[in-house]
Amino acid sequence: MSESDSAPKIQTSIETGKTDSAPPETEDVVIESRSLDVYYGDEQALDDVSMEIREREVTALIGPSGCGKSTFLRCINRMNDMIDVCRVEGDVEFSGKNVYDDNVDSVALRRKIGIVFQKPNPFPKSIRDNVAYGLKIQGFDGDVDERVEESLKEAALWDEVKDQLDSSGLDLSGGQQQRLCIARAIAPDPEVVLMDEPTSALDPVAASKIEDLIDDLAGEYTVIIVTHNMQQAARISDRTAVFLTGGRLVEYDDTATIFEDPEHQRVEDYITGKFG
């Protein structure tokens, strides 16, 4: 669906020339981790994680609490930089560039990789200013109001808030706040959207709206989502990575394969609810 976008990344697509039963829209690798180890102080949170994440797909990271899936997510846009005791070894490549190279600006990186958090965290500003914030700090020179409207429409929130753009983002319901946060994350047009359990603080109806939204976003963005909810991973993702205790990536494959015919017994046990 996007010839122009895939053109420069031919080289990487050759490396991953795996054919799948359900062919994805593109097989370009946008993010690749190699032998990634992460430590919090003496504690190892990720152990030798190597995986490739494809462009314009939804990749789900699942696993029990403390398995390192959120840590992996936060390594991608270097949100772990904020944690003093966190130490990262190995590479995370974004469009072929190791984001942990000394000359990589984490601020510039995060402008290309947006993130949505577990708990909705709109700024105590108006709805308009929330969505426009990223545009403002990134020096967006187009029509801000138009981009705000587009983003809110993409986040399926426009119809609900179009008459109250100047009221506080905090006046919205939890589910609306989370969609506002998604609108805020996609407004500056990032290439990748990271989602850290975006529905776990929401009621089921609000959660299903977010799921529909993620489905829609996948056409335009690469989405990586951490979730505790295996049904959610099965419903919305193209590929699923299963992390188990000790920060190890145990299995990573098409979502259908993971849920129907996983290679490892432990993955099957986890997915069928025998532990976790």
Next chain:
Amino acid sequence: MSKESESGVGSLQRSGFVVRKERLYGRLIAACAVLTILITVGIILALSGRALSFWSQISPIVFFTGTNWSPVIANSYGVLPLISGTLIVTVFSALIALPIGLAAAIYLSEYASDQARSILKPSLEILAGVPTVIYGYMALVYVTPMIDSVLPFSAQLIPPWVPVIPEFTFVMPSLGTFNALSASIVVGIMIIPMVSSISEDALSAVPDSLRDAGYGLGSTKFDVSTQIVVPSATSGIVASYVLAISRAIGETMAVTMAMGMSPQMPYFPNVLKNLAESSQTITAAMVQIAGADSLGTGPTYEAMFALGMTLFAITLTMNVLAELVRRRFREEY
């Protein structure tokens, strides 16, 4: 009672002694709380009684519109020069303290390492604990001579082709021994800790989830501090500003020592000229009256109460304002 204590630990029997003891404690604590209210009411009554007596002799219109304050020599009771002196110190000390205090608060809350914070916070508290008379002394003995020694150089910085019109250009050949500038500087320094400590509490109370959101959108640390954390803490910051300004308005000892006792109307349009000269605040005028021989009688003595009432009204207004602002901007995150 002894029978009750014999009944042992496991008894469910209500002990009359405990009930009476609790009631007594409750009343003692309540009495302390009521005492503060009674004292406040007492002060207001004492102030207003004498002040009304003063205003029955000297019309309030004369008092609030008069431009000459000379209670002893000319029996002239115009409060405007004193309000002007108070405002000059308040405005210029606020110009110093509000930005520096907020910047210090941002540093402490957002930038400082734990180690830096553990040194800086106690230092600020020491600054807040310095007796104000020492600030007055510092202004008189160090700040004024220091500025005076720099002033001739600053005059040379003005290019020769700039016309010097004394009414419009801030040219100070030298400072008076008593002057509003050094008084404003030391009062400004004095209120920095108040701004920074209350503001820092407000900034630290902003949840990390908002900072994460900012960083996640590609904000620099400065963006997050100034565009997310500070606006989210508006209510606390404004409250700290208003309290600090109240303190500057009510400050007495340092301004009396540093600024002198010469009531002075502002020079229009060059109000800056007032900075170089002596002036008198409302508080300093009260000190002067209280130190005079005429204690106990006459309109001069009662003028002190009228001044006190005026000052009280101003600071009360500020405090009410602070509370309103705090409520208006309080954010539920």
